[in-house]
Amino acid sequence: xxxxxxxxxxxxxxxxxxxxxxxxxxxxxxxxxxxxxxxxxxxxxxxxxxxxxxxxxxxxxxxxxxxxxxxxxxxxxxxxxxxxxxxxxxxxxxxxxxxxxxxxxxxxxxxxxxxxxxxxxxxxxxxxxxxxxxxxxxxxxxxxxxxxxxxxxxxxxxxxxxxxxxxxxxxxxxxxxxxxxxxxxxxxxxxxxxxxxxxxxxxxxxxxxxxxxxxxxxxxxxxxxxxxxxxxxxxxxxxxxxxxxxxxxxxxxxxxxxxxxxxxxxxxxxxxxxxxxxxxxxxxxxxxxxxxxxxxxxxxxxxxxxxxxxxxxxxxxxxxxxxxxxxxxxxxxxxxxxxxxxxxxxxxxxxxxxxxxxxxxxxxxxxxxxxxxxxxxxxxxxxxxxxxxxxxxxxxxxxxxxxxxxxxxxxxxxxxxxxxxxxxxxxxxxxxxxxxxxxxxxxxxxxxxxxxxxxxxxxxxxxxxxxxxxxxxxxxxxxxxxxxxxxxxx
Amino acid sequence: xxxxxxxxxxxxxxxxxxxxxxxxxxxxxxxxxxxxxxxxxxxxxxxxxxxxxxxxxxxxxxxxxxxxxxxxxxxxxxxxxxxxxxxxxxxxxxxxxxxxxxxxxxxxxxxxxxxxxxxxxxxxxxxxxxxxxxxxxxxxxxxxxxxxxxxxxxxxxxxxxxxxxxxxxxxxxxxxxxxxxxxxxxxxxxxxxxxxxxxxxxxxxxxxxxxxxxxxxxxxxxxxxxxxxxxxxxxxxxxxxxxxxxxxxxxxxxxxxxxxxx
Numbered sequence: 001x002x003x004x005x006x007x008x009x010x011x012x013x014x015x016x017x018x019x020x021x022x023x024x025x026x027x028x029x030x031x032x033x034x035x036x037x038x039x040x041x042x043x044x045x046x047x048x049x050x051x052x053x054x055x056x057x058x059x060x061x062x063x064x065x066x067x068x069x070x071x072x073x074x075x076x077x078x079x080x081x082x083x084x085x086x087x088x089x090x091x092x093x094x095x096x097x098x099x100x101x102x103x104x105x106x107x108x109x110x111x112x113x114x115x116x117x118x119x120x121x122x123x124x125x126x127x128x129x130x131x132x133x134x135x136x137x138x139x140x141x142x143x144x145x146x147x148x149x150x151x152x153x154x155x156x157x158x159x160x161x162x163x164x165x166x167x168x169x170x171x172x173x174x175x176x177x178x179x180x181x182x183x184x185x186x187x188x189x190x191x192x193x194x195x196x197x198x199x200x201x202x203x204x205x206x207x208x209x210x211x212x213x214x215x216x217x218x219x220x221x222x223x224x225x226x227x228x229x230x231x232x233x234x235x236x237x238x239x240x241x242x243x244x245x246x247x248x249x250x251x252x253x254x255x256x257x258x259x260x261x262x263x264x265x266x267x268x269x270x271x272x273x274x275x276x277x278x279x280x281x282x283x284x285x286x287x288x289x290x291x292x293x294x295x296x297x298x299x300x301x302x303x304x305x306x307x308x309x310x311x312x313x314x315x316x317x318x319x320x321x322x323x324x325x326x327x328x329x330x331x332x333x334x335x336x337x338x339x340x341x342x343x344x345x346x347x348x349x350x351x352x353x354x355x356x357x358x359x360x361x362x363x364x365x366x367x368x369x370x371x372x373x374x375x376x377x378x379x380x381x382x383x384x385x386x387x388x389x390x391x392x393x394x395x396x397x398x399x400x401x402x403x404x405x406x407x408x409x410x411x412x413x414x415x416x417x418x419x420x421x422x423x424x425x426x427x428x429x430x431x432x433x434x435x436x437x438x439x440x441x442x443x444x445x446x447x448x449x450x451x452x453x454x455x456x457x458x459x460x461x462x463x464x465x466x467x468x469x470x471x472x473x474x475x476x477x478x479x480x481x482x483x484x485x486x487x488x489x490x
Numbered sequence: 491x492x493x494x495x496x497x498x499x500x501x502x503x504x505x506x507x508x509x510x511x512x513x514x515x516x517x518x519x520x521x522x523x524x525x526x527x528x529x530x531x532x533x534x535x536x537x538x539x540x541x542x543x544x545x546x547x548x549x550x551x552x553x554x555x556x557x558x559x560x561x562x563x564x565x566x567x568x569x570x571x572x573x574x575x576x577x578x579x580x581x582x583x584x585x586x587x588x589x590x591x592x593x594x595x596x597x598x599x600x601x602x603x604x605x606x607x608x609x610x611x612x613x614x615x616x617x618x619x620x621x622x623x624x625x626x627x628x629x630x631x632x633x634x635x636x637x638x639x640x641x642x643x644x645x646x647x648x649x650x651x652x653x654x655x656x657x658x659x660x661x662x663x664x665x666x667x668x669x670x671x672x673x674x675x676x677x678x679x680x681x682x683x684x685x686x687x688x689x690x691x692x693x694x695x696x697x698x699x700x701x702x703x704x705x706x707x708x709x710x711x712x713x714x715x716x717x718x719x720x721x722x723x724x725x726x727x728x729x730x731x732x733x734x735x736x737x738x739x740x741x742x743x744x745x746x747x748x749x750x751x752x
Binding site for chain 2: 006009010012024027388396397400487
């Protein structure tokens with residue numbers, strides 16, 4: 001008979017604990033389906049919120065970019081008939097748009113060093129303006145009154161006003177913009193007037209160029225000339241000092257053509273016959289017929305042909321074919337979609353960290369909290385249900401550490417399983433919701449797939465972590481259980 | 491070697507036959523109380539007892555007698571309010587949690603009234619759990635587990651889960667489990683209480699065989715009078731005290747007045 005010697009019990013490694021926790025996991029998984037469902041819901045919610053946010057952001061971003069491109073085309077056409085405003089020229093000098101700058105220097109005969117100097121002044125002015133408008137509210141009120149930045153600069157150009165400003169600034173403890181008052185004074189007294197003169201010169205040059213262009217085409221509205229894509233247009237533009245290449249001109253003329261055609265169709269829609277026909281077909285009041293209604297109604301080839309016939313009878317020009325109509329309508333629809341998408345973005349309430357609205361953040365946090373409580377409760381029930389089993393294990397030599405680890409591991413597995421289901425569900429929901437909101441625009445969000453993947457991975461990890469955190473309390477209860485419980489008979 | 495509190499505990503010729511007089515469990519003035527002051531209730535009021543190495547001892551007593559408390563104490567599952575428990579001359583109260591776990595894992599085997607098999611594990615897995623805690627390699631544990639299952643006559647049912655087995659079979663798996671780390675002491679808490687006569691008899695036979703062949707000390711709490719025939723000594727507990735300790739040879743027991751195999 002060997003003697004009984006009390007030695008230290010072997011500490012099971014994490015691997016062995018893991019193995020033991022895995023035994024009968026299929027049985028446990030079935031029993032803990034409620035816990036898993038809660039975890040799945042939590043992760044689905046998180047992935048849905050994050051995924052939808054990312055997709056919406058990406059879609060709106062690309063929609064915004066596309067819309068900006070359209071706006072830019074409109075602006076380019078406008079500046080062929082109206083000179084740039086002072087603010088636009090100033091902004092161009094600051095941003096350093098090479099193409100426009102070369103046009104400016106052509107019109108106003110500015111030498112490169114002079115241009116560089118003007119740009120530097122413009123930037124310094126912009127910086128000074130920025131610094132001054134970011135003053136504390138009280139100081140801002142004293143210095144600005146009701147004035148805007150340019151008005152303030154105009155006022156400070158008088159020496160006595162400037163010395164008054166210096167006194168005020170000193171009293172308020174506000175440093176001069178750029179930290180150097182002398183330099184600021186020079187900027188206002190010398191550089192700003194020079195810059196203004198230069199800008200005036202540029203404007204005058206552009207006006208001369210526009211006049212020349214208009215003369216070349218016999219005073220015809222320039223938008224129409226561009227829409228018609230006259231062969232001499234490119235050379236005339238070059239001669240007038242506009243820096244536009246043939247591809248850009250092609251885009252401009254397409255844009256102008258489209259605008260022209262939409263205008264034409266819209267005009268025809270005001271004719272009683274056409275308006276009645278469309279109102280009847282689209283089932284709206286006659287007074288409400290416009291291009292939007294038309295673009296919503298004419299969504300098939302058949303309807304396009306139907307409308308073509310109406311146009312013919314109303315005496316529309318030949319180039320307005322059914323095909324062209326479909327093109328116009330399709331483009332118009334996409335533009336409306338874009339502006340809707342971007343409009344949503346502009347309406348969005350204040351945003352918190354990570355581009356999420358702060359209210360949503362709270363919701364996510366709260367839902368996770370509720371989830372932790374729910375999971376902890378379910379686990380506690382499971383622990384209570386397994387008192388005998390745990391106590392028996394302790395009788396058989398299980399250490400507290402092992403019991404604790406076993407429950408945490410179990411929770412981790414549950415978290416992983418629930419998380420996987422939830423992540424799948426959440427991703428599907430997010431994509432479905434985004435598709436409902438943005439339709440075909442969503443294709444632009446394909447580039448955000450990686451970010452969505454990261455969100456999915458993060459949510460999965462968060463769910464596993466959540467389960468583990470929720471399991472700490474119950475597993476502590478289990479670990480502290482007395483082995484005596486095993487002797488109890490139900 | 492003899493305990494002053496009880497003359498009947500002294501070794502005599504019957505116990506001598508197979509035993510080496512070595513004391514394996516000794517309790518000295520064991521007291522257990524709950525609550526304080528006026529409300530104090532005593533489960534044990536000074537139990538001094540000796541259990542010898544290799545013997546088969548039955549602990550009997552009505553419910554509420556303190557039998558279960560005594561049982562938990564000598565199984566190192568509970569601590570005493572006063573008095574000492576010595577398992578192989580080692581004071582259990584002095585052991586750390588880690589040493590206690592070692593004792594429970596390697597030196598004492600537990601058999602429960604309601605078997606306490608782990609529901610979701612197969613018979614073999616149930617038997618190998620304590621070996622996992624003892625750090626036995628999985629292959630070795632599997633081999634030993636199969637050996638023990640055949641010892642209790644369940645070699646072909648190793649893949650069954652507790653729910654697919656009868657009470658007697660479950661208790662036999664539990665016995666196999668209790669033996670897997672080759673303990674010196676087997677503590678059986680009413681092992682036959684939930685079983686019918688035939689299966690109860692089988693379980694008792696297995697316990698007796700283990701006691702004879704392996705020299706394992708068996709302490710068995712019971713109401714089952716058939717057990718008295720199998721054991722060497724009987725300890726009667728009443729009102730938290732040892733009432734008397736008897737040699738089973740001295741008892742005249744008639745079993746099977748209603749029926750049964752014996």
